[in-house]
Amino acid sequence: xxxxxxxxxxxxxxxxxxxxxxxxxxxxxxxxxxxxxxxxxxxxxxxxxxxxxxxxxxxxxxxxxxxxxxxxxxxxxxxxxxxxxxxxxxxxxxxxxxxxxxxxxxxxxxxxxxxxxxxxxxxxxxxxxxxxxxxxxxxxxxxxxxxxxxxxxxxxxxxxxxxxxxxxxxxxxxxxxxxxxxxxxxxxxxxxxxxxxxxxxxxxxxxxxxxxxxxxxxxxxxxxxxxxxxxxxxxxxxxxxxxxxxxxxxxxxxxxxx
Amino acid sequence: xxxxxxxxxxxxxxxxxxxxxxxxxxxxxxxxxxxxxxxxxxxxxxxxxxxxxxxxxxxxxxxxxxxxxxxxxxxxxxxxxxxxxxxxxxxxxxxxxxxxxxxxxxxxxxxxxxxxxxxxxxxxxxxxxxxxxxxxxxxxxxxxxxxxxxxxxxxxxxxxxxxxxxxxxxxxxxxxxxxxxxxxxxxxxxxxxxxxxxxxxxxxxxxxxxxxxxxxxxxxxxxxxxxxxxxxxxxxxxxxxxxxxxxxxxxxxxxxxx
Numbered sequence: 001x002x003x004x005x006x007x008x009x010x011x012x013x014x015x016x017x018x019x020x021x022x023x024x025x026x027x028x029x030x031x032x033x034x035x036x037x038x039x040x041x042x043x044x045x046x047x048x049x050x051x052x053x054x055x056x057x058x059x060x061x062x063x064x065x066x067x068x069x070x071x072x073x074x075x076x077x078x079x080x081x082x083x084x085x086x087x088x089x090x091x092x093x094x095x096x097x098x099x100x101x102x103x104x105x106x107x108x109x110x111x112x113x114x115x116x117x118x119x120x121x122x123x124x125x126x127x128x129x130x131x132x133x134x135x136x137x138x139x140x141x142x143x144x145x146x147x148x149x150x151x152x153x154x155x156x157x158x159x160x161x162x163x164x165x166x167x168x169x170x171x172x173x174x175x176x177x178x179x180x181x182x183x184x185x186x187x188x189x190x191x192x193x194x195x196x197x198x199x200x201x202x203x204x205x206x207x208x209x210x211x212x213x214x215x216x217x218x219x220x221x222x223x224x225x226x227x228x229x230x231x232x233x234x235x236x237x238x239x240x241x242x243x244x245x246x247x248x249x250x251x252x253x254x255x256x257x258x
Numbered sequence: 259x260x261x262x263x264x265x266x267x268x269x270x271x272x273x274x275x276x277x278x279x280x281x282x283x284x285x286x287x288x289x290x291x292x293x294x295x296x297x298x299x300x301x302x303x304x305x306x307x308x309x310x311x312x313x314x315x316x317x318x319x320x321x322x323x324x325x326x327x328x329x330x331x332x333x334x335x336x337x338x339x340x341x342x343x344x345x346x347x348x349x350x351x352x353x354x355x356x357x358x359x360x361x362x363x364x365x366x367x368x369x370x371x372x373x374x375x376x377x378x379x380x381x382x383x384x385x386x387x388x389x390x391x392x393x394x395x396x397x398x399x400x401x402x403x404x405x406x407x408x409x410x411x412x413x414x415x416x417x418x419x420x421x422x423x424x425x426x427x428x429x430x431x432x433x434x435x436x437x438x439x440x441x442x443x444x445x446x447x448x449x450x451x452x453x454x455x456x457x458x459x460x461x462x463x464x465x466x467x468x469x470x471x472x473x474x475x476x477x478x479x480x481x482x483x484x485x486x487x488x489x490x491x492x493x494x495x496x497x498x499x500x501x502x503x504x505x506x507x508x509x510x511x512x513x514x515x516x
Contacts, residue, residue: 046305046335047368055455055467077304077369081469085453107381109501110305111335123365123450151515159513162506164448185510187502190422192381195343197313209313211339238503238510243367244445245498248420252443252496255417257409 005031005093005157008083008126011100012042012076012113015069016062019099022142023131024067026149027096030157033067034092036083038113042075043102045113047120049081050074057082076117084124094157095121095128098169099145102136105170105225106189106217109239115168119241122166129156129167134229144177148234152183168237172229184233189224191217263289263351263415266341266384269358270300270334270371273327274320277357280400281389282325284407285354288415291325292350294341296371300333301360303371305378307339308332315340334375342382352415353379356389356427357400357407363390363428363483364449364475367497373426377499380424387414387425392487402435406492410441426495430487442491447482449475 007027011020015037027033036057056073070087072079076097084091100114109115114130121128131149133140152169161167168188174180198210217226225235265285269278273295285291294315314331328345330337334355342349358372367373372388379386389407391398410427419425426446432438456468475484483493 041310044307044309046303046307046374048304048306049302049369049469051302051469052299054458055469056464057467078469081453082455082467086455086457086467107499110377110381110499111307116304119368123368125450148515155513155515162503162509165503165506183515185507185513187504187507188500190500192383195339197340197344199344200312206314209315209340209344211307211309211313211336236510237501238506239501240503241365241368241501242446242448243495243497243499243501245420245423245496246445248423248496249443249445251420252494255413255443257406257413257441 006090007031007033008092008095009033009035010037010076010079010097010117012038012045013101014038014041015071017101018138019101019142023096023099024065026146028065028067029150030153034088035067035069036072036079036087038076038079039071039073042113044111045075046111047077047116048075050078055082076113077120080117080120080124084126092126095126096131096153098131099142100132101138101140102132103134103170104130104132104168105229105235106191109168109188118166119239123241127156127161129153129169131169133171134173144174145171147177148180164242165238165240168239170225170229170235172232174232179232180234181232184228184235186225186228186235186237187223188237189217189219189226191215191219191226264348265289265291266350266353267291267293268295268334268337268355268375270296270303271359272296272299273329275359276396277359277400281354281357282323284404286323286325287408288411292346293325293327294330294337294345296334296337297329297331300371302369303333304369305335305374306333307335313340334371335378338375338378338382342384350384353384353386354389354411358390359396359398360394361390361392361428362388362426363487363493364447367426367446376424377497381499385414385419387411387427389427391429392431402432403429405435406438422500423496423498426497428483428487428493430490432490437490438492439490442486442493444483444486444493444495445481446495447475447477447484449473449477449484
């Protein structure tokens, strides 16, 4: 690893979001920072990529930090592909995504543009971490987490993130650093969203829907991210992108196809 | 399970794509079919959901089959959420997505709207299968696969798909049914895309990009989907949405956070 390390920063809330501005500030203390982030919010974009339209990407100066920044018209996954394959002179030593305004614990990892950016970096061979705070407000308070985020990133640089894995870090909502009880390595809780569509009629008389829903945690385990966060721990879940359910291959091999 | 079973059909290529029209025809032989599919192509949308704008969904009649059909303005994942939570009178017995015009083997599972629809169905507690043909052309020939798709779907209804798992079925490009060598249960091959951005200048003098790339299979295993497909087998990979890399939790617990 180079000294200082080259750090790629992205998010899904857009390049001007307070969460990414905090993350940039923390990363400037650790290494040389390049930001490639969406120009507009891209929450809930999952692992979407732009294949049927074009991408634009321009250098931008937002504040006085030493980081180099690009705003990109695409999704978080597009940002990583553009950064690693087009914009950066060499492969970054680490990619950090976030700080997301809102939780990406449990099943939310699947819908999250922030975590998909981290996963895309992993696929491209770049160690990666996604950070998310359990507070979706634009004016969420990121200050209590700065030292923990610095410590987790430095640990990842020192130890090396295991192969084919990225880290999903979620931060409990607390007002002060001293209220964080510690860091727990967890598994993803089994949970899902119970959708409730808000059905309305537009001025032309046509029906439309807003997607709303309630988060349902079906998992009582004390080794899950949901449990840790409810107890005010920071949760770290190692996330893989080999989606194979290896344990059921044997069962499926007993199926008889007519 | 009800007799006949209630079958939910979707895709990411759009409701008029020949792939989904073939799938509907096959499913009409097995059960009562309801189609909820995107009105426009949504390839590469991954697990995107529509949270910052509205959704529209209308009944539509496309051909003479007995199926009920809805076209939806959203992503494949939106279609499943709308179908299960708003449009259908009861939970379907199975959800089938596809037939995708193009491969969703290996790492492509992560970018695929078709597979994300199947995964979303799984999360909602509906057994689900995604079907994809290794031919991205609009006029791809789906006929050689009709009996295999019927057989795989019937087997899934009979045996029950294991909990928290959906099936990713990829079909090799062949001209005749007799050229298919059989069905293999596989793991996802380790592979990635090597991106090459096609950089252009627009009429206003601004730079823009098209995402292009080359698929790189790094996996020599003979138990992978890529291997099976290269030998003209149909591949079935069981896919899970618990993304936890359980095997590295122990290693991460040895990390010391300053």
